[in-house]
Amino acid sequence: DDCWAEGSRDRYGNLVARASTFPSGIKALADYVHSKGLKLGIYSDAG
Numbered sequence: 001d002d003c004w005a006e007g008s009r010d011r012y013g014n015l016v017a018r019a020s021t022f023p024s025g026i027k028a029l030a031d032y033v034h035s036k037g038l039k040l041g042i043y044s045d046a047g
Contacts, residue, residue, distance in 0.1 A: 004018055
């Protein structure tokens with residue numbers, strides 16, 4: 001794991017991207033990757 005997520009989840013139990021690593025969020029990263037004609041996959045083994 002590359003430690004992309006914060007140590008705690010949001011109030012709905014969803015993983016949250018680490019703000020210091022992804023200040024614009026995962027959506028902005030995904031939009032950029034998609035604009036290059038690529039697909040983005042994210043792996044997590046968090047329980």
